[in-house]
Amino acid sequence: MKDLEQYLRDNKPVVKDDPTFLLETRHRLEAVEGIKGEVDRQRRSGRKALVAALAGGLALGAGLSALGFLYPVNPDSVGQGILDSLCLFVQHYREYLLLPTALLAIGLGLVLFKGKGSLSGSGF
């Protein structure tokens, strides 16, 4: 038993002194800092967009509510009419509506795909 323990203690692996190791570590940490900065920047811009959307939504909602209070209408007489005209509009122009909708969906898909690709292609 003692022989084995002595053998293990006498044969500790010896690592080669490699000055590039810490240099490589420093480079990797700098890359991490870069990614952290980019993530922070995206988070900040996302937060700004969220606040802007919230403020816009509140303003729009408040405006519409104010209009609703200022100019009350009979919902039964108008609601049916709006729905009917909307259905008629879609029926008549469905060929023309389909194309921009499809283009919009494809464009959105491309934008999302590009955004995802730029994040995963950062080499980390």
Place this chain on the structure above:
Amino acid sequence: MDQERFISLVKAEQEPLRRFLLGLCCGDAALADDIAQDALVRAYVASGSFLGLSKFSTWLFRIAYNCYIDHCRKPGRDYDDLDSREAVAVPSDDASDGRFRYQMLYQALEKLPEKEKAAIVLFYFEDKSIKEISAILGMPSGTVKYELNQGRGHLRQYISL
């Protein structure tokens, strides 16, 4: 923790860390250094969670061990021939004898289960206490002693002294 402080802490720990991983990787110095770099990046990213409740080295070794385990679990892991590996710098005048001794040791270590190997490497190569090994491997002290006993038993079968 800022980058300079982290680097200064790592400077003191890089040699034991690389030696620990070299033992776990059974002499594959390139792989050990790769895992060490991964561990250092992970440690840096998680450095905000280091509260100083344990030693920095214990915390770093634990991260490195987890990186090593992750590497072992990767599908398609290379099992290259030990004979083809370059023996590390040998502290002996008789280079060929030393090279053979290291090869024998690494071949024996490679046959050990991961936990036994880690316990043996930490206890004999890094001179860590049972308590520290317990913290690094995330197992109770009694289990560490058991793994050490088992490891010694297995090594006695594989190494002819």
